[in-house]
Amino acid sequence: QxxxxxxxxxxxxxxxxxxxxxxxxxxxxxxxxxxxxxxxxxxxxxxxxxxxxxxxxxxxxxxxxxxxxxxxxxxxxxxxxxxxxxxxxxxxxxxxxxxxxxxxxxxxxxxxxxxxxxxxxxxxxxxxxxxxxxxxxxxGMKEDEVANIESDLVELADSKTSAEESHKQALDELSKLHSMCVAGEETYEERVAKRQKEIEALKDAHDMLENWQ
The missing domain is CATH 1.10.287 (Helix Hairpins)
Incomplete structure (x- = not known):
C-alpha cells in the first residue's frame, strides 16, 4: 500500500x-x-x-x-x-x-x-x-512489536535451555545418590557372612598370638 x-x-x-x-x-x-x-x-x-x-x-x-x-x-x-x-x-x-x-x-x-x-x-x-x-x-509500530516478540522468544529459549541444564544436573545428582544408596545397602545374609568373616579373622589372630608365646 x-x-x-x-x-x-x-x-x-x-x-x-x-x-x-x-x-x-x-x-x-x-x-x-x-x-x-x-x-x-x-x-x-x-x-x-x-x-x-x-x-x-x-x-x-x-x-x-x-x-x-x-x-x-x-x-x-x-x-x-x-x-x-x-x-x-x-x-x-x-x-x-x-x-x-x-x-x-x-x-x-x-x-x-x-x-x-x-x-x-x-x-x-x-x-x-x-x-x-x-x-x-x-x-514501524508493528516492526517494533515483532522485534519485541522476537526478543521475548530469545529470552524464552535461553530460559528453556537454562531450565533443561538445571534439570539435567538434578537428574545427574539423583542418579549419583541413587547409586550410592543402592551400593550401600546390604542384605541380612551379607551382613551375617561379613560378621562371620570378621570373627574368623579374630580367631586366627588369637591363635597366632598364642602360638607365638
Whole structure:
C-alpha cells in the first residue's frame, strides 16, 4: 500500500508538471497573439479613421462650389476601389476584434483551469502523503512489536535451555545418590557372612598370638 501510494504520487506529479507546462505555454502564446492583434487593431483603426477624416475635411483645389473635381465627376468605376477599401476595413477590424476576444477567453479559461488543477493536485498530494505517513507509522509500530516478540522468544529459549541444564544436573545428582544408596545397602545374609568373616579373622589372630608365646 505504501509503495502504491508513492507510485501514484510520482505519476500524478509528472502529469501535473506536464499539464502545467502546457497551460503556461498556451497562456504565453495566447498573450503574444493578443498583443499582436491589439497592435494591428490600433494601427488599422488609426489608419482608417485618419483616412475617413481626410475624406470628410479635405477640399481639393480646382473644385466647384460643392467640392467636386473633374475626377469626382468621372464615372463611379474610378472611385469604387477606395470605397471598397473603406467598407472592407470594417470587416477586418471586426474580425480582429473577434480574434482578440477569443484570445482573452483562452487566457482566462486556461488560467482558471490551471488554478483548479493545481488546487486538486495539492489536495491529492496532501492526502496521499498523510495516508503514507500513517501507514509508515503503523508499519514501524508493528516492526517494533515483532522485534519485541522476537526478543521475548530469545529470552524464552535461553530460559528453556537454562531450565533443561538445571534439570539435567538434578537428574545427574539423583542418579549419583541413587547409586550410592543402592551400593550401600546390604542384605541380612551379607551382613551375617561379613560378621562371620570378621570373627574368623579374630580367631586366627588369637591363635597366632598364642602360638607365638
Amino acid at each position: 505504501i509503495a502504491e501510494n508513492k507510485k501514484a504520487l510520482m505519476e500524478a506529479t509528472e502529469l501535473r508538471e506536464a499539464e502545467s507546462q502546457e497551460n503556461m505555454k498556451t497562456i504565453a502564446e495566447a498573450t503574444e497573439g493578443k498583443d499582436s492583434v491589439q497592435t494591428a487593431l490600433t494601427v488599422l483603426k488609426t489608419f482608417y479613421e485618419g483616412a475617413a477624416f481626410v475624406q470628410r475635411k479635405f477640399v481639393p483645389t480646382n473644385s466647384d462650389r460643392e467640392g467636386n473635381t473633374v475626377a469626382d465627376k468621372a464615372p463611379e468605376v474610378f472611385d469604387s476601389e477606395y470605397k471598397g477599401s473603406q467598407e472592407s476595413s470594417k470587416g477586418i477590424v471586426g474580425l480582429l476584434e473577434v480574434i482578440l476576444t477569443d484570445f482573452d477567453r483562452t487566457i482566462s479559461t486556461v488560467t482558471e483551469e490551471e488554478g483548479e488543477s493545481a488546487e486538486a493536485f495539492a489536495t491529492f498530494k496532501s492526502e496521499n502523503e498523510a495516508d503514507t505517513n500513517s501507514k509508515e507509522e503503523s508499519v
